[in-house]
Amino acid sequence: MTDIQSINSLSTADLLAKKSGTSAETAQTDFAQELKNAIGNVNQMQVEGEKAMSDIATGSVKDLHQAAIAIDKAEISMKLMLEVRNKALSAYKEITRTQI
Amino acid sequence: MAFLNSFDISGYGLSAQRVRVNTISSNIANAQTTRTDEGGPYRRQEVVFKAIDFNTLYNRALERETSALGYSDPLQEGLAGLKPRPAISSVIVDKITRDDTAPKMKYDPSHPDADANGYVAYPNINPVVEMADLVEATRSYQANVAAFESAKNMAGSAITLLQG
Amino acid sequence: MGLSISRAHDLMNSALDYRTARQDMIAGNIANADTPFYRPKDIRFEEVLAQKSADLFGGTSKTLPMARTNGAHLDGSVEPGTAKPSIFFRDGHMARNDGNSVDLDVETTEMAKNSTMYNALIAAKKKGTGIYKSVIDASSKIS
Numbered sequence: 096m097t098d099i100q101s102i103n104s105l106s107t108a109d110l111l112a113k114k115s116g117t118s119a120e121t122a123q124t125d126f127a128q129e130l131k132n133a134i135g136n137v138n139q140m141q142v143e144g145e146k147a148m149s150d151i152a153t154g155s156v157k158d159l160h161q162a163a164i165a166i167d168k169a170e171i172s173m174k175l176m177l178e179v180r181n182k183a184l185s186a187y188k189e190i191t192r193t194q195i
Numbered sequence: 196m197a198f199l200n201s202f203d204i205s206g207y208g209l210s211a212q213r214v215r216v217n218t219i220s221s222n223i224a225n226a227q228t229t230r231t232d233e234g235g236p237y238r239r240q241e242v243v244f245k246a247i248d249f250n251t252l253y254n255r256a257l258e259r260e261t262s263a264l265g266y267s268d269p270l271q272e273g274l275a276g277l278k279p280r281p282a283i284s285s286v287i288v289d290k291i292t293r294d295d296t297a298p299k300m301k302y303d304p305s306h307p308d309a310d311a312n313g314y315v316a317y318p319n320i321n322p323v324v325e326m327a328d329l330v331e332a333t334r335s336y337q338a339n340v341a342a343f344e345s346a347k348n349m350a351g352s353a354i355t356l357l358q359g
Numbered sequence: 360m361g362l363s364i365s366r367a368h369d370l371m372n373s374a375l376d377y378r379t380a381r382q383d384m385i386a387g388n389i390a391n392a393d394t395p396f397y398r399p400k401d402i403r404f405e406e407v408l409a410q411k412s413a414d415l416f417g418g419t420s421k422t423l424p425m426a427r428t429n430g431a432h433l434d435g436s437v438e439p440g441t442a443k444p445s446i447f448f449r450d451g452h453m454a455r456n457d458g459n460s461v462d463l464d465v466e467t468t469e470m471a472k473n474s475t476m477y478n479a480l481i482a483a484k485k486k487g488t489g490i491y492k493s494v495i496d497a498s499s500k501i502s
Contacts, residue, residue, distance in 0.1 A: 145366070204390050
């Protein structure tokens with residue numbers, strides 16, 4: 096079940112909590128760094144999904160269900176990241192709209 | 196429309212096997228027929244198939260784009276180096292031959308078709324052999340149906356790419 | 360506009376073409392299961408796809424490199440893009456009395472394998488394009 100849990104850990108709140116839990120010496124968290132890590136994770140899953148697709152194409156896939164899982168993870172992580180991005184953008188726009 | 200090739204190849208196979216089944220059924224039905232229109236007992240019929248170059252344009256395109264490995268002749272049948280051309284072939288009934296070997300003679304002077312010596316000429320059809328052939332023809336027919344279903348299934352799944 | 364979704368998609372498109380050709384060959388073998396002097400034919404394209412995958416993704420294809428004693432010797436590698444699929448006789452057992460050596464069980468097995476991989480490719484392609492479609496759709500939902 097570790098694979099499924101690793102998708103959950105993409106949400107920035109969890110990443111922040113993990114980071115602040117492991118680095119006990121500083122309470123500061125770098126939001127840009129977390130974002131970069133999250134995007135890197137999603138990118139890694141896309142790369143693995145592409146590799147799974149090319150494995151199916153060349154016929155050298157070991158287990159069809161492993162390839163299907165990899166492609167599924169790519170799709171879900173991408174969709175999740177898009178939704179988070181949309182929410183973040185709309186939150187930012189909301190903030191810029193506040194009257195001072 | 197080369198993707199519909201597979202349906203036609205299996206279709207030709209189905210027709211050929213059906214002709215074979217019909218011939219075998221006619222043999223079995225006429226196993227005891229002692230008189231026919233052309234005189235003499237019923238002669239056993241047999242179909243001969245031939246592999247034909249099914250879609251010449253497609254085969255030529257395949258030949259241009261692939262390399263052909265010569266037959267490695269693993270069992271030394273004297274066919275080394277035979278090239279697999281044409282690439283895709285289907286089957287047609289080439290001829291229906293008549294078995295012209297001597298008929299079985301049975302001694303029965305009271306039969307209306309008995310000749311001067313009292314022997315009746317029966318067709319030399321062995322029903323057991325014919326039944327075995329019929330079973331094999333049915334199995335080939337079913338294999339062709341399975342090939343047809345598989346091609347239809349593949350085309351159907353490709354069409355789902357267009358939907359949604 | 361030359362829209363190429365991704366390199367993996369190009370590879371999958373080639374694989375789909377080859378698998379269609381292979382389906383036709385196996386259907387021809389089954390149709391000729393009773394033809395005298397017929398040997399079953401098949402098409403081999405795995406090496407072509409492996410080489411194309413190595414070209415596209417820059418990895419090494421999984422064949423051992425040829426050992427050379429001098430750097431100037433040819434290294435036995437095929438130029439990229441020159442590998443061709445090959446049609447061969449898939450035959451290993453004695454022909455029957457009429458010279459035909461098609462084994463219906465082998466043919467139906469090969470056909471089942473081929474159509475399973477074809478369906479898997481189509482489904483993977485669908486998922487892959489679905490990801491790109493969701494990216495395009497998501498941009499329209501920014502409020």
